[in-house]
Structure formats: C-alpha cells, structure tokens
Amino acid sequence: MSVAHPKPDVAARPSVAAIADLTKADMSRVNALILSMAGSNVELIPQIADHLISSGGKRLRPMLTIASALAFGYRGEAHVKLAASVEFLHTATLLHDDVVDESDLRRGRKTARMIWGNQASVLVGDYLLGQAFRMMVEVGVMRALAILSNASAVIAEGEVWQLSAAKSMATSEKDYMAVIDAKTAALFSAATEVGPVIAQAPQEAQDAMRLYGRDLGLAFQLVDDVLDYGGSADALGKNVGDDFREGKITLPVILAYARGSEEERVFWRSAMEEGENGNDALRHARSLLAAHGALDETKERARAFGRSAFAATRAVPDPAAREALADVVAFCIDRIN
Incomplete structure (x- = not known):
C-alpha cells in the first residue's frame, strides 16, 4: 500500500503547493533574512552562499519549520529565524x-567547489553554520537551540560515519540506515519538531512532529537512492548515477549484493571499492538491481516510512496545515511512482 493523498479523487499529481501557499507570507521574510545573514564584507562569502541559495531548491526544510509552528497556533517571530x-x-x-x-x-x-575551490566552499559552509547558531541564540528558546544544535552534531557524525564506510561492500543494512538517519533525517526531524516547541504545544504533539520529520527524511533519502539508478537529474538535483560513480553504498546496492551470486559480488566489489564504474558497469548494476528486486524493495521501504509520516499528521489540529504536511509526504513518495 502506497502513501495516499488526503483527497482520494484528486487528479493532479501530489505537489508542495499547499505548504508553499500556507507559508508564503512568512517564507518571504525567511528569504529576506537568509539574504541578509549570508551577507559579509568578505566578497567571496555572499558570492558562494548566493550561488547555492539561489540554485532553485524548494526550501522545503524551512517551509516545514514555518508550517509546523503555524499548525499549532504559533503567532510570534521566532519561527522565521529558526526556519532561516x-x-x-x-x-x-x-x-x-x-x-x-x-x-x-x-x-x-x-x-x-568547482567554481571557487574546496577550501572556499568549506569555509563558507562554516560561516553559514555560525550564522545559523547566531539566529538560534537570538530566538532565546533553549529547547529549540538544543534540538537544532543536536541535529547539527548528529549530521556531522553521520557524514564521518558515511566517509568511514565509503566504498566498502562490508557496510550492513543496519549501518546504512543509521547513517541516513543521522545524515538526512536528523535535520528534517529537527525542522519539524521546533515548530510545536516554540508554540508550546503538548509533548505528544512535539513527539509526533519529530517522528513526522524523521520518517519523511528517511523516505526522502530512500527515494533518492532509487532515483540515482533510474531517475532524472532534475528530479534528483545531481547527475543520475553519481552515487554509483562515487562508490556510495546505498540500500539498493546492499540488497543486491546480499542476494547476488559470488560472481555478482565480485562485480560490486570491483565497481564500488576499486572504481570500475563506467557506463557499461552502471548498466550492469541496474540489471542486477532489477533482477534481485532491490529497487522495488527500497521503494517499499520508502513507502513504509511515508505511511508512518502521514499517520503522524493526525496530531496536527489545524486542517490546512495537516493537509499541507500530508501533501509533502505524498509528493516525496510520488517521485518513484
């Protein structure tokens, strides 16, 4: 069973239009604050920041922060700074x-990094982290600061964990799920939890929104894992096949490796660990993923997390916000339908 749209007779494919409409006024303030806080007398900082900030992303995570605050009746200013x-x-x-x-x-x-180099990219990333914490402190809600600062540490931990497991076919399914829980789901979870926190919603609501964000983030990453072997660059936000060419061990690869013959495992080790990953190898990898149902299994895992995230929206009292948050889940899963 796949994640259903809250309106069963809607003909159009799921989109983020509802959450964009719900958060439009506040997101204009978030965008202005982002541009302001990305500024610096050091010319390279706004150049690099603007390059990525203006590159066409949907700003989904800050929209989720705004929506999760409005969903529980928040009427202050803190959600704008937290979203930024x-x-x-x-x-x-x-x-x-x-x-x-x-x-x-x-x-x-x-x-x-291709335009300005690795060193400048890393340092500007550090600057943006500093600006993020500056805004968190200005909000002055310790619980929100704790949630977002913990997420920052968890994300970094996930990155290091992924680096240590890179190009290793010994990576287990359990380890991989822990990596994406840290690397991707942690920020989604924090983004949605801080809304009810600043709205002083009941603990049950905070817990539900934390679960919503976490499971949405896990579904989002698993969908990306599938699209890397059969999507488009527009849908994925990067070159299709990049994970394979970079030797990234993702869930479809782990499943196909576990289910494959010894000859197939030799292929995976050669491709992922030794860099034998050209176009012919990518085509062969796709055939193995299909043969062992690895992509279909990953899709079903994504749908399961989507169903859990969808169920968590029942804790949202505001109907418009509840529907908008449910639509985000449907939009995420629809990318593989």
Whole structure:
C-alpha cells in the first residue's frame, strides 16, 4: 500500500503547493533574512552562499519549520529565524558534502567547489553554520537551540560515519540506515519538531512532529537512492548515477549484493571499492538491481516510512496545515511512482 493523498479523487499529481501557499507570507521574510545573514564584507562569502541559495531548491526544510509552528497556533517571530537557521544548516551541509563527495553538479549547476575551490566552499559552509547558531541564540528558546544544535552534531557524525564506510561492500543494512538517519533525517526531524516547541504545544504533539520529520527524511533519502539508478537529474538535483560513480553504498546496492551470486559480488566489489564504474558497469548494476528486486524493495521501504509520516499528521489540529504536511509526504513518495 502506497502513501495516499488526503483527497482520494484528486487528479493532479501530489505537489508542495499547499505548504508553499500556507507559508508564503512568512517564507518571504525567511528569504529576506537568509539574504541578509549570508551577507559579509568578505566578497567571496555572499558570492558562494548566493550561488547555492539561489540554485532553485524548494526550501522545503524551512517551509516545514514555518508550517509546523503555524499548525499549532504559533503567532510570534521566532519561527522565521529558526526556519532561516534550518536552511543555513542545510546549505552548509551541501557545501561540505560536495567537497567530500567531489561532486561536480548540484541542481543542474556546477557546484561551488568547482567554481571557487574546496577550501572556499568549506569555509563558507562554516560561516553559514555560525550564522545559523547566531539566529538560534537570538530566538532565546533553549529547547529549540538544543534540538537544532543536536541535529547539527548528529549530521556531522553521520557524514564521518558515511566517509568511514565509503566504498566498502562490508557496510550492513543496519549501518546504512543509521547513517541516513543521522545524515538526512536528523535535520528534517529537527525542522519539524521546533515548530510545536516554540508554540508550546503538548509533548505528544512535539513527539509526533519529530517522528513526522524523521520518517519523511528517511523516505526522502530512500527515494533518492532509487532515483540515482533510474531517475532524472532534475528530479534528483545531481547527475543520475553519481552515487554509483562515487562508490556510495546505498540500500539498493546492499540488497543486491546480499542476494547476488559470488560472481555478482565480485562485480560490486570491483565497481564500488576499486572504481570500475563506467557506463557499461552502471548498466550492469541496474540489471542486477532489477533482477534481485532491490529497487522495488527500497521503494517499499520508502513507502513504509511515508505511511508512518502521514499517520503522524493526525496530531496536527489545524486542517490546512495537516493537509499541507500530508501533501509533502505524498509528493516525496510520488517521485518513484
């Protein structure tokens, strides 16, 4: 059973239009704050920050922060700064990721490291992290600061864990899920939890929104894992096949390796560990993934996390916000339908 849209007779494919409409007014303030806080007398900082910030991303994570605050009746100013902080944490992570992964393309454009170099990309990422924490402190809600600062540490831990497991076919399914829980889901979870926290919603609501964000983040990453072997650069935000060419061990690869023959395992070790990963190897990898149902299994795992995230929206009292948050889940899963 796949994640259903809350309106069963809707003909159009799921989108993020509802959450964009719900958060439009506040997101205009978030965007203005992002541009302001990305400024600096050091010319290279706004150049690199603007390159990534203006590259066409949906700003989904800050929208989730705004929506999760409005969903529980928040009427202050803190959600704007926290949403901008979430976007800066995400942007800094992307800058660092592209350096670690040696990525050339991000959302159809050259990565910052390809234009300005690795050192500048890392340092500007550090600057954005500093600006994020500055805004968190200005909000002055210790629980929100604790949630977002913990997420920042967990993300970094996940990055190091992934680096240590890179190009190793010994990576277990359990280890991989722990990595994406830290690397991807942690920020989604924090982004949605801080909303009900500043709204002083009941603990049950805070717990539900933390679960919503975590499971949405896990579903989001697993969908990306599938798309890397059969999607488009537009849908994925990077070159299709990049994970394979970079030797990234993702869930479909782990499943196919576990189910394959010894000859197939030799192929996977050669491709992922020794860099024998050209176009012919990518085609063979796709055939093995299909033969062992690895992509279908990963899709079903993503749908299961989507169902859990969808169920968590029942804790949201505001109907418009509840529908908007459910639509985000449907949009995420629809990318593989």
